[in-house]
Amino acid sequence: xxxxxxxxxxxxxxxxxxxxxxxxxxxxxxxxxxxxxxxxxxxxxxxxxxxxxxxxxxxxxxxxxxxxxxxxxxxxxxxxxxxxxxxxxxxxxxxxxxxxxxxxxxxxxxxxxxxxxxxxxxxxxxxxxxxxxxxxxxxxxxxxxxxxxxxxxxxxxxxxxxxxxxxxxxxxxxxxxxxxxxxxxxxxxxxxxxxxxxxxxxxxxxxxxxxxxxxxxxxxxxxxxxxxxxxxxxxxxxxxxxxxxxxxxxxxxxxxxxxxxxxxxxxxxxxxxxxxxxxxxxxxxxxxxxxxxxxxxxxxxxxxxxxxxxxxxxxxxxxxxxxxxxxxxxxxxxxxxxxxxxxxxxxxxxxxxxxxxxxxxxxxxxxxxxxxx
Amino acid sequence: xxxxxxxxxxxxxxxxxxxxxxxxxxxxxxxxxxxxxxxxxxxxxxxxxxxxxxxxxxxxxxxxxxxxxxxxxxxxxxxxxxxxxxxxxxxxxxxxxxxxxxxxxxxxxxxxxxxxxxxxxxxxxxxxxxxxxxxxxxxxxxxxxxxxxxxxxxxxxxxxxxxxxxxxxxxxxxxxxxxxxxxxxxxxxxxxxxxxxxxxxxxxxxxxxxxxxxxxxxxxxxxxxxxxxxxxxxxxxxxxxxxxxxxxxxxx
Numbered sequence: 001x002x003x004x005x006x007x008x009x010x011x012x013x014x015x016x017x018x019x020x021x022x023x024x025x026x027x028x029x030x031x032x033x034x035x036x037x038x039x040x041x042x043x044x045x046x047x048x049x050x051x052x053x054x055x056x057x058x059x060x061x062x063x064x065x066x067x068x069x070x071x072x073x074x075x076x077x078x079x080x081x082x083x084x085x086x087x088x089x090x091x092x093x094x095x096x097x098x099x100x101x102x103x104x105x106x107x108x109x110x111x112x113x114x115x116x117x118x119x120x121x122x123x124x125x126x127x128x129x130x131x132x133x134x135x136x137x138x139x140x141x142x143x144x145x146x147x148x149x150x151x152x153x154x155x156x157x158x159x160x161x162x163x164x165x166x167x168x169x170x171x172x173x174x175x176x177x178x179x180x181x182x183x184x185x186x187x188x189x190x191x192x193x194x195x196x197x198x199x200x201x202x203x204x205x206x207x208x209x210x211x212x213x214x215x216x217x218x219x220x221x222x223x224x225x226x227x228x229x230x231x232x233x234x235x236x237x238x239x240x241x242x243x244x245x246x247x248x249x250x251x252x253x254x255x256x257x258x259x260x261x262x263x264x265x266x267x268x269x270x271x272x273x274x275x276x277x278x279x280x281x282x283x284x285x286x287x288x289x290x291x292x293x294x295x296x297x298x299x300x301x302x303x304x305x306x307x308x309x310x311x312x313x314x315x316x317x318x319x320x321x322x323x324x325x326x327x328x329x330x331x332x333x334x335x336x337x338x339x340x341x342x343x344x345x346x347x348x349x350x351x352x353x354x355x356x357x358x359x360x361x362x363x364x365x366x367x368x369x370x371x372x373x
Numbered sequence: 374x375x376x377x378x379x380x381x382x383x384x385x386x387x388x389x390x391x392x393x394x395x396x397x398x399x400x401x402x403x404x405x406x407x408x409x410x411x412x413x414x415x416x417x418x419x420x421x422x423x424x425x426x427x428x429x430x431x432x433x434x435x436x437x438x439x440x441x442x443x444x445x446x447x448x449x450x451x452x453x454x455x456x457x458x459x460x461x462x463x464x465x466x467x468x469x470x471x472x473x474x475x476x477x478x479x480x481x482x483x484x485x486x487x488x489x490x491x492x493x494x495x496x497x498x499x500x501x502x503x504x505x506x507x508x509x510x511x512x513x514x515x516x517x518x519x520x521x522x523x524x525x526x527x528x529x530x531x532x533x534x535x536x537x538x539x540x541x542x543x544x545x546x547x548x549x550x551x552x553x554x555x556x557x558x559x560x561x562x563x564x565x566x567x568x569x570x571x572x573x574x575x576x577x578x579x580x581x582x583x584x585x586x587x588x589x590x591x592x593x594x595x596x597x598x599x600x601x602x603x604x605x606x607x608x609x610x611x612x613x614x615x616x617x618x619x620x621x622x623x624x625x
């Protein structure tokens with residue numbers, strides 16, 4: 001028998017095959033796992049903190065069911081308050097219409113000055129007015145939701161077609177050198193500070209659209225929506241472009257070899273093959289608009305109004321937090337409601353992203369395993 | 374000798390500064406199978422792709438010389454590539470069905486050519502699939518995804534898809550290289566049938582396949598056409614020593 005040569009004097013025996021503890025291996029594995037879990041934990045903790053601050057809303061509801069009625073009555077009273085009438089005089093009529101409540105309001109008049117009785121309940125959160133700092137605060141989230149949805153819709157109506165067509169152009173039609181310029185340029189726009197876009201919307205776009213359409217309120221959902229579209233276009237563009245270029249070249253070739261034009265190929269082959277990616281791009285764009293604060297704050301006018309007119313001011317959920325959090329009384333109902341809005345925003349964007357992720361994965365897997373036509 | 378369908382005159386092709394094809398002149402007769410053989414990178418696939426201008430898609434390609442299809446130079450500025458490709462169909466090395474149903478795949482070509490009549494489309498799909506010998510296997514699942522077919526079935530479906538636009542010439546770029554022997558045999562059988570109606574040009578790595586299916590064989594080496602002639606002659610008594618060496622397996 002010859003001795004094993006070189007550094008590897010490995011002898012095959014029970015002893016040498018025994019499991020060894022390798023410290024560096026162990027440590028690096030644990031550290032990486034730890035870091036991964038840390039980032040998840042931080043996100044979860046943030047959510048719990050935000051959610052925790054909004055809990056008192058739900059607790060007070062149980063404690064003071066009796067008071068709920070009072071609150072509602074107070075709400076009626078509040079509509080007469082100076083703050084509310086200043087904001088929008090017309091709307092007050094509808095609310096104060098019920099005479100029977102009016103009389104009750106008068107009885108309760110003295111109580112209304114007392115602070116702390118302004119409880120936000122599930123019912124009052126569904127209210128149609130957002131007047132958190134009036135003498136008789138109301139925390140109706142409906143106008144905020146309507147405002148956010150309106151803005152998102154307007155932004156998507158602009159951003160999605162433009163971004164998708166731009167992506168289609170650079171993926172399927174643009175010459176190589178042009179694509180090399182366009183793609184990085186638009187991607188750079190994704191890092192554009194939203195405050196700059198907001199400023200631009202506030203100073204330039206608002207006046208431009210006002211001259212164009214001739215409406216009254218300079219800042220409104222339309223201006224805000226278009227400005228948001230500017231912020232969302234780079235995101236939608238980038239992801240759509242990636243999805244389009246990921247479509248195998250063999251597809252394009254197959255189509256062209258059948259005598260399809262470039263346009264037909266792009267429309268009937270490339271675009272359908274990339275639908276999951278495009279869908280994800282749109283969802284992420286919606287997520288961006290939904291959570292966008294600065295542009296909303298600067299360009300939408302921030303009046304919480306409910307209506308379908310796109311040229312009315314709106315107030316979004318995110319902008320509400322941005323505008324009011326700094327001035328709110330710590331621990332106040334208003335404070336809690338703002339945190340509730342934060343939780344809602346978190347839940348919404350989270351589910352949107354999750355939907356994008358799972359939809360794309362599921363769809364792609366199905367497609368390429370041939371389970372679906 | 375049958376009529377000449379495709380004729381190339383001093384065709385050279387450059388990828389940037391690199392010459393990939395060196396002055397190739399070749400006559401491809403109508404309704405026969407012409408095979409291109411040669412080692413990898415010898416330019417046979419490149420040459421095949423010049424015949425329906427698929428190389429247009431690759432940037433930095435420069436082509437000199439002429440390719441005449443039915444006497445017309447397809448590199449003429451007046452020629453519409455889209456219509457050219459309707460006449461010169463192509464089947465690729467890797468089967469590339471669209472992620473659609475079998476029916477949609479085959480109907481795609483006729484549809485983009487403006488045929489919208491449902492009945493007519495169904496008819497075309499059926500004939501094409503029958504001509505590609507796959508109708509019996511898929512007739513009950515026309516509306517299932519084409520991705521669910523086996524590799525060999527996918528390739529025959531791709532041939533059916535190419536047939537659906539009624540080309541006159543079919544270019545095949547190693548159509549059976551990724552298939553098992555049984556699927557390959559089916560494809561070869563199919564080629565044999567198709568040559569009754571179509572002019573077929575096939576690139577293959579498999580010399581036995583060239584010997585089995587083709588009437589004419591061209592041997593390419595390093596971008597040059599070394600020898601071109603009747604398959605029987607090339608495989609038994611080639612003129613050039615190079616050809617003989619390749620065919621007997623001494624290199625390549």
